[in-house]
Amino acid sequence: MTRLDDYPAADGDVRQSALNVLLRRMRTESDFPALSEAIGAINRIASSDREGVGALSNNILKDFALTNKLLRLANVAFYNQVGGGAISTISRAVVILGFDAVRSIALSLILFDNLENKAHAQQLKEEFVKVLYAGMLAREMADKAQVKDVEEAFISAMLHKLGRMLAMFYFPAETAAIRQRVDAEGHDEVRVSTEVLGVSFENLGMGIARSWGFPDQLVQSMKKLPGGTLNPCAGNTDRLRVLASFSNELCEIILGTPDADRGKALARLTARFSATLPVTEKQLSGVMEKSMQDIAQFALAVNVNLKHSVFAQQASKWAGMAAVPPAPEAEAAPQNGVPAIETELGGSVLHEYAAILDSAPGGDGGKPQRSSEEIQSILTSGLQDVGNSLIDDAISINDILRMILEAMYSGMGFAHVVLCIKDGRQNTLRGKFGFGDDVQDLIKAFDFSLAGQPDVFLVALQNNADILITDIDDPKIATRIPAWYRQHVPARTFVLFPIIVRGKPIGLIYADQPDPGGIMIPEKELALLKSLRNQAVLAIRQSL
Numbered sequence: 080m081t082r083l084d085d086y087p088a089a090d091g092d093v094r095q096s097a098l099n100v101l102l103r104r105m106r107t108e109s110d111f112p113a114l115s116e117a118i119g120a121i122n123r124i125a126s127s128d129r130e131g132v133g134a135l136s137n138n139i140l141k142d143f144a145l146t147n148k149l150l151r152l153a154n155v156a157f158y159n160q161v162g163g164g165a166i167s168t169i170s171r172a173v174v175i176l177g178f179d180a181v182r183s184i185a186l187s188l189i190l191f192d193n194l195e196n197k198a199h200a201q202q203l204k205e206e207f208v209k210v211l212y213a214g215m216l217a218r219e220m221a222d223k224a225q226v227k228d229v230e231e232a233f234i235s236a237m238l239h240k241l242g243r244m245l246a247m248f249y250f251p252a253e254t255a256a257i258r259q260r261v262d263a264e265g266h267d268e269v270r271v272s273t274e275v276l277g278v279s280f281e282n283l284g285m286g287i288a289r290s291w292g293f294p295d296q297l298v299q300s301m302k303k304l305p306g307g308t309l310n311p312c313a314g315n316t317d318r319l320r321v322l323a324s325f326s327n328e329l330c331e332i333i334l335g336t337p338d339a340d341r342g343k344a345l346a347r348l349t350a351r352f353s354a355t356l357p358v359t360e361k362q363l364s365g366v367m368e369k370s371m372q373d374i375a376q377f378a379l380a381v382n383v384n385l386k387h388s389v390f391a392q393q394a395s396k397w398a399g400m401a402a403v404p405p406a407p408e409a410e411a412a413p414q415n416g417v418p419a420i421e422t423e424l425g426g427s428v429l430h431e432y433a434a435i436l437d438s439a440p441g442g443d444g445g446k447p448q449r450s451s452e453e454i455q456s457i458l459t460s461g462l463q464d465v466g467n468s469l470i471d472d473a474i475s476i477n478d479i480l481r482m483i484l485e486a487m488y489s490g491m492g493f494a495h496v497v498l499c500i501k502d503g504r505q506n507t508l509r510g511k512f513g514f515g516d517d518v519q520d521l522i523k524a525f526d527f528s529l530a531g532q533p534d535v536f537l538v539a540l541q542n543n544a545d546i547l548i549t550d551i552d553d554p555k556i557a558t559r560i561p562a563w564y565r566q567h568v569p570a571r572t573f574v575l576f577p578i579i580v581r582g583k584p585i586g587l588i589y590a591d592q593p594d595p596g597g598i599m600i601p602e603k604e605l606a607l608l609k610s611l612r613n614q615a616v617l618a619i620r621q622s623l
Contacts, residue, residue: 097277098286105249105287114193115291117142118186122292125182132178133481133512136169139185140489140514148188149181152380167460168489170481171467174474179230187211187237191381194248201387206244208388209334210237211377213326215370224322224356226315232322235300238293239323242284242301243272250276269303309355321355329363333397334390341397367398375404451601454490458607461486465614469621476622481512483611483618484588488514491604493590494570494597498615499525500586506530508540508587524567525589534561539575540584545609547574550595571595576612580620588612 105111124134140146146169153172154165166172173181191207217236221229246254253275260271269279276283285301300319312318329348336344345360352358358366371394378385385391385403395403464482468474480498488496495515499508510525512518531537535556539546549572551560570591578586592598600608 095286098283101250101276101278101283102287102290105245108249110193111249114189117189117193118291121182121185121189122294125178126292126294132170132173132478133514135178135181135185136173136481136485137514137518139169139181140485141516144192145185145188146489148192148380149184152184152188152377153181155376155379165460166464167457168464168482168485170478170485171464174468174478174482177230179228183230183233186234187214187377188381190237190244194244203244203247204383205388205390206240206247208374208378208383208385209330209390210240210244210327212370212374212390212394213237213239213323213330215373215377216326216329216366217322218373219366219370220322220326220356220358223358223362224318224325225312226318226322231297231319234293235297235319235323236326238284238288238297239301239327240280240284241288242280242282244284245287246272246276246280246283308351308353311354318355321352325352325356329367330390330394333394338396364397364399367394368400371395371398371400372404449492451604454492454604455607457490458486458604458611461490462607462610462614465611465618469614469618476618477512479618480615483615484512484514486611487588487590487608491590491598491600491608494592495521496588496590497522497525498586498588501529501584508536508584511586513589521568524563527561527563529584531561533559535559536561536564536575536587540577540579540587543577543579543584545574545576545612547598547600548572549598552595569593572597574598574600576608578612578615578619580616580623585619586615588615 120138121135124131124138127134139149149169150166150172153176166175169181176184191211194203194207214233214237217224217232218229221227221232224232226232243254246257257268257271257275260266260275261268264271269281272283273279278286281301281303285298288298288301289295296316296319299316300323302320304320304324309321312321325348332344332348342360345363349358349360349363371391374391375385388403391403461482464486465479468479468482484496484498487493493515495513495518497513497515497518498511500511501507502509506529508525508527508529510522513522515521527536529537529540533541535546535548538544538559548556548560551557551565551571551573568591570593572593572595573589573591576588576590577584578588590598
């Protein structure tokens, strides 16, 4: 038997030099830096002890198209098997599906969205379908491979042929030449790709994955396995590597094996991996069928028609299916009315603090490209998310509050939304979490005493009044804007929604826009925002 570490390595200096040349060429492409930053950001969040659900949600929300696709995918049966109603916020998707599942979905969607729209788009889509199917297979077989983290299994299988997929996209001429030489001369792909590119597809993929911040365990799992029958795995990295290799080798066999030789090919594959991944041909058939059903649902989110995929048609045959399974429709986000929640607003009307929201003028509100109906739909769906979560004892108060803030942020198109919570020991209000660019810096700015001079923040809390400041430099209210705000917050307009529980100020929801007059909230949108704030009141009251 061959050991897993018997695979020969190329000369390190030569390989790194060639990789650097290719990376410089790729960085000249307009989309590669954006792709690198998007994937790198998610990997930094995943590896950080200080960041988590809020940071991941905030990062995904920056990309409107990614957000929509991820939510659509989260609502198909493939992921939303736990029930609990439709998912309409990224925060709830993380709660329901788990941090790692949302991360793996986001990474796969980012890769797909960035590796298309070229002249050879169909060829790339075919490659992506194959890679995605390998990920689904690895997810299904993770338990048999003794890999505990199924999402890590999915990502490792997807990354296994990353170098070849990136080469197809960024170096199409060289990739075509490599394919022609392999077919004509019968040489190994590793040798030919090294001769043409200066580095093998495998080492190209590993180098880029490392530069994107993937952990070493996932990078090492991208190594090609030696030939022959394998010995048992020595550790988790080897198990990931075996699982990723098995899944991708199966995909290559499916695509390149005549139907008459199917049984022999599967027998050879299972025998090769028998000591590392014990699976019978019958069990494998069930895994293939389940993976084909899963990929059909994934394809729905990325608008890929599997009926046009040669690989999908062949994989369906191998799974014993008569045809490529149709993609089911995702569960639609609820569009019904806002739940009836008793409004707790009261207090005096404070005209000297600009517009009190109950009497604020209407406007377009939110992002200009959205209609009022679209904004209301997002806010209403957010309310439904929160309502479904409030009856689930397993969901924490922080997760529910994040859903509320995300619905406000996404629906209205605010630049930032921040939740502040009272620190009873210090008698201060402090920023807890929020959404928007560089929101962590903004959160740190919110730390003010509740016993100070009555500025606009304290008045909102003391009088339980929702307040909109249209311009902090307006002479009528300029003296009421606290110094800490002017020093640390660049926004010129903001809105405040106090959180009052049993007559006591507990917290505050703050939202802003950079320019004066940047926030105008029509009556229906205002009612929905108040309902979301009242859900926060209810959630906090339930947690006490």
